[in-house]
Amino acid sequence: xxxxxxxxxxxxxxxxxxxxxxxxxxxxxxxxxxxxxxxxxxxxxxxxxxxxxxxxxxxxxxxxxxxxxxxxxxxxxxxxxxxxxxxxxxxxxxxxxxxxxxxxxxxxxxxxxxxxxxxxxxxxxxxxxxxxxxxxxxxxxxxxxxxxxxxxxxxxxxxxxxxxxxxxxxxxxxxxxxxxxxxxxxxxxxxxxxxxxxxxxxxxxxxxxxxxxxxxxxxxxxxxxxxxxxxxxxxxxxxxxxxxxxxxxxxxxxxxxxxxxxxxxxxxxxxxxxxxxxxxxxxxxxxxxxxxxxxxxxxxxxxxxxxxxxxxxxxxxxxxxxxxxxxxxxxxxxxxxxxxxxxxxxxxxxxxxxxxxxxxxxxxxxxxxxxxxxxxxxxxxxxxxxxxxxxxxxxxxxxxxxxxxxxxxxxxxxxxxxxxxxxxxxxxxxxxxxxxxxxxxxxxxxxxxxxxxxxxxxxxxxxxxxxxxxxxxxxxxxxxxxxxxxxxxxxxxx
Amino acid sequence: xxxxxxxxxxxxxxxxxxxxxxxxxxxxxxxxxxxxxxxxxxxxxxxxxxxxxxxxxxxxxxxxxxxxxxxxxxxxxxxxxxxxxxxxxxxxxxxxxxxxxxxxxxxxxxxxxxxxxxxxxxxxxxxxxxxxxxxxxxxxxxxxxxxxxxxxxxxxxxxxxxxxxxxxxxxxxxxxxxxxxxxxxxxxxxxxxxxxxxxxxxxxxxxxxxxxxxxxxxxxxxxxxxxxxxxxxxxxxxxxxxxxxxxxxxxxxxxxxxxxxxxxxxxxxxxxxxxxxxxxxxxxxxxxxxxxx
Numbered sequence: 001x002x003x004x005x006x007x008x009x010x011x012x013x014x015x016x017x018x019x020x021x022x023x024x025x026x027x028x029x030x031x032x033x034x035x036x037x038x039x040x041x042x043x044x045x046x047x048x049x050x051x052x053x054x055x056x057x058x059x060x061x062x063x064x065x066x067x068x069x070x071x072x073x074x075x076x077x078x079x080x081x082x083x084x085x086x087x088x089x090x091x092x093x094x095x096x097x098x099x100x101x102x103x104x105x106x107x108x109x110x111x112x113x114x115x116x117x118x119x120x121x122x123x124x125x126x127x128x129x130x131x132x133x134x135x136x137x138x139x140x141x142x143x144x145x146x147x148x149x150x151x152x153x154x155x156x157x158x159x160x161x162x163x164x165x166x167x168x169x170x171x172x173x174x175x176x177x178x179x180x181x182x183x184x185x186x187x188x189x190x191x192x193x194x195x196x197x198x199x200x201x202x203x204x205x206x207x208x209x210x211x212x213x214x215x216x217x218x219x220x221x222x223x224x225x226x227x228x229x230x231x232x233x234x235x236x237x238x239x240x241x242x243x244x245x246x247x248x249x250x251x252x253x254x255x256x257x258x259x260x261x262x263x264x265x266x267x268x269x270x271x272x273x274x275x276x277x278x279x280x281x282x283x284x285x286x287x288x289x290x291x292x293x294x295x296x297x298x299x300x301x302x303x304x305x306x307x308x309x310x311x312x313x314x315x316x317x318x319x320x321x322x323x324x325x326x327x328x329x330x331x332x333x334x335x336x337x338x339x340x341x342x343x344x345x346x347x348x349x350x351x352x353x354x355x356x357x358x359x360x361x362x363x364x365x366x367x368x369x370x371x372x373x374x375x376x377x378x379x380x381x382x383x384x385x386x387x388x389x390x391x392x393x394x395x396x397x398x399x400x401x402x403x404x405x406x407x408x409x410x411x412x413x414x415x416x417x418x419x420x421x422x423x424x425x426x427x428x429x430x431x432x433x434x435x436x437x438x439x440x441x442x443x444x445x446x447x448x449x450x451x452x453x454x455x456x457x458x459x460x461x462x463x464x465x466x467x468x469x470x471x472x473x474x475x476x477x478x479x480x481x482x483x484x485x486x487x488x489x490x491x492x493x494x
Numbered sequence: 495x496x497x498x499x500x501x502x503x504x505x506x507x508x509x510x511x512x513x514x515x516x517x518x519x520x521x522x523x524x525x526x527x528x529x530x531x532x533x534x535x536x537x538x539x540x541x542x543x544x545x546x547x548x549x550x551x552x553x554x555x556x557x558x559x560x561x562x563x564x565x566x567x568x569x570x571x572x573x574x575x576x577x578x579x580x581x582x583x584x585x586x587x588x589x590x591x592x593x594x595x596x597x598x599x600x601x602x603x604x605x606x607x608x609x610x611x612x613x614x615x616x617x618x619x620x621x622x623x624x625x626x627x628x629x630x631x632x633x634x635x636x637x638x639x640x641x642x643x644x645x646x647x648x649x650x651x652x653x654x655x656x657x658x659x660x661x662x663x664x665x666x667x668x669x670x671x672x673x674x675x676x677x678x679x680x681x682x683x684x685x686x687x688x689x690x691x692x693x694x695x696x697x698x699x700x701x702x703x704x705x706x707x708x709x710x711x712x713x714x715x716x717x718x719x720x721x722x723x724x725x726x727x728x729x730x731x732x733x734x735x736x737x738x739x740x741x742x743x744x745x746x747x748x749x750x751x752x753x754x755x756x757x758x759x760x761x762x763x764x765x766x767x768x769x770x771x772x773x774x775x776x777x778x779x780x781x782x783x784x785x786x787x
Binding site for chain 1: 654655656683684686687688689690691692693694695696697698701702703704705706707708709710711712713714715718728729730731732733743744770
């Protein structure tokens with residue numbers, strides 16, 4: 001119950017969040033039922049991944065690499081898969097459940113947790129905005145095909161877009177709707193997730209099958225117009241569409257026999273996602289000359305219209321995209337609010353982020369703040385800027401995770417881990433190299449924006465966070481309120 | 495001052511009578527058993543159907559009085575009882591008129607026979623009464639029986655944790671004093687549903703619930719600091735996967751009742767439960783007391 005001694009800045013930056021009161025992860029909790037098998041886990045991975053980017057990433061990536069974008073897909077997939085495996089080990093070694101932020105806080109210390117949090121704001125917050133912009137394109141396409149009108153560019157494009165508008169209204173509306181659902185405590189069930197996976201995969205396969213009817217091998221003649229540099233740059237953009245593969249690893253504590261199940265599920269999800277992406281990319285490039293991809297709106301549906309000369313199939317695809325991107329937006333927006341919630345609880349963000357509204361029993365203030373910022377980004381920032389920012393943030397977070405795996409193996413080799421990376425130390429090192437390769441091919445202004453953003457986050461930490469961190473207070477403040485009983489039976493997921 | 499309970503021969507169960515007796519004994523007051531019968535037509539009919547109808551209504555009233563009397567005598571409780579019948583177009587409207595006439599301080603109702611045993615389920619009349627009653631309404635779960643001691647033993651205030659609801663706690667405390675029974679203030683909480691696919695772990699909602707439990711506990715402690723409740727009042731935060739589990743985890747005494755407030759957004763002098771209130775009512779293992787807004 002003693003107040004901690006004043007500590008130096010370095011100690012402060014490196015202090016780690018102790019594991020207290022956190023829900024027990026890995027094998028330690030007896031009351032947790034381990035119920036998730038390979039199939040269910042693979043569904044999580046595919047459900048979280050497909051739909052983030054594939055519906056619109058080709059319009060950004062193909063102009064950078066030409067037909068060789070197919071190799072970019074392989075590189076991005078490799079990096080994401082290696083990182084996901086590292087994720088699984090870190091998640092199983094750290095007895096807290098949560099996001100990369102919680103893992104970083106318990107293993108790498110406070111300042112790295114803050115850097116990771118800055119990255120995660122890009123991986124979740126900015127990606128929600130990017131996904132919402134893509135949704136708006138497909139909504140417009142659907143409106144056009146169904147009713148013969150579409151929103152004018154002024155209301156469906158960002159001011160600095162290639163086709164400049166004033167505001168992207170549908171994207172903002174989508175973010176608002178999702179926020180409303182989250183405030184009301186709505187969530188997507190495992191069943192809905194499975195249904196979404198089937199919708200996404202069916203429309204993508206439908207696209208591939210139809211697009212192959214217009215396949216011309218000539219279109220691959222000029223395979224890599226921008227050389228290796230182009231492939232790397234496109235991989236950076238494409239990486240966006242692999243985000244979510246790490247979802248597999250966060251469920252580690254519920255997985256039956258993780259050492260066996262985890263890598264199988266990650267590889268199964270990765271293979272499913274990569275093959276579908278490759279099919280889509282291969283079919284799309286075979287059906288349309290690569291320069292035509294440049295800034296195409298609602299790309300896949302438009303290609304179908306062109307291939308079939310009718311709107312029917314394009315409409316089906318647009319409808320599938322609208323439904324599944326909606327669910328992706330809901331899930332990523334949710335993820336963002338819960339990461340900020342954890343930070344508010346830890347005192348690295350104002351307490352308001354961890355405040356729960358008595359009526360809805362959800363973090364309402366938090367959700368509103370996140371929704372407003374994400375909606376503003378969705379409404380006013382063009383898609384390609386958003387997508388690259390998401391990639392750089394996610395890649396950095398992935399590298400931190402891989403480094404974390406190596407550090408933890410050296411520091412605490414005997415720590416029980418539910419899952420150990422196969423092929424250590426090659427796997428984490430390869431993950432770092434693959435992510436770093438993609439990172440360095442991103443454009444300079446993406447780097448600049450990222451550096452600025454991380455320094456803003458760190459400045460906030462040095463000026464505010466480190467003084468308000470919950471670790472500054474004695475642990476006793478976690479103790480129950482005197483005179484009030486909290487009756488909280490052990491929970492197991494059923 | 496009296497406790498009013500509605501009874502209709504052949505339709506009402508024993509549960510509300512048993513609860514009403516316990517309430518009247520705890521309040522040390524009399525019991526009024528009222529039967530609401532349909533109002534006859536104001537104009538005579540040549541075929542005398544009006545006469546037959548009036549005779550049938552009288553018969554129903556007499557039967558109900560007799561049946562209720564038999565029930566109460568079987569219980570053998572020393573409570574002063576008066577039986578009356580009242581003609582009105584609706585049961586709810588009639589009960590309110592009777593309540594005003596006899597100066598009732600509490601209205602006791604039964605659950606709908608559609609519900610499961612032990613559950614508080616509102617029938618159509620009870621539902622209307624909750625919206626229009628000027629006095630507190632106590633609803634018995636289906637199959638409720640007189641508590642062993644014959645009286646009510648404790649009142650639990652279901653506190654939503656909002657600042658506006660402090661007034662509810664004050665009113666429940668006044669009722670507890672009138673009933674001369676101990677009081678407990680409980681915040682019920684449920685775990686949010688897991689979001690799939692789990693991008694930030696399958697347990698994100700547990701962190702939210704833990705934080706809410708802490709906040710709710712602080713709000714409860716504040717009630718004591720502010721002197722809203724006394725030192726002897728039990729303060730609890732009870733949580734579960736769903737409302738049923740949360741209510742189940744709170745220990746209930748034989749003869750306990752649960753007091754719920756009304757949604758602050760609706761109506762003056764009217765009872766209207768919020769969505770959470772109605773969810774809690776449905777799974778309450780004890781009679782529910784609903785206070786008018």
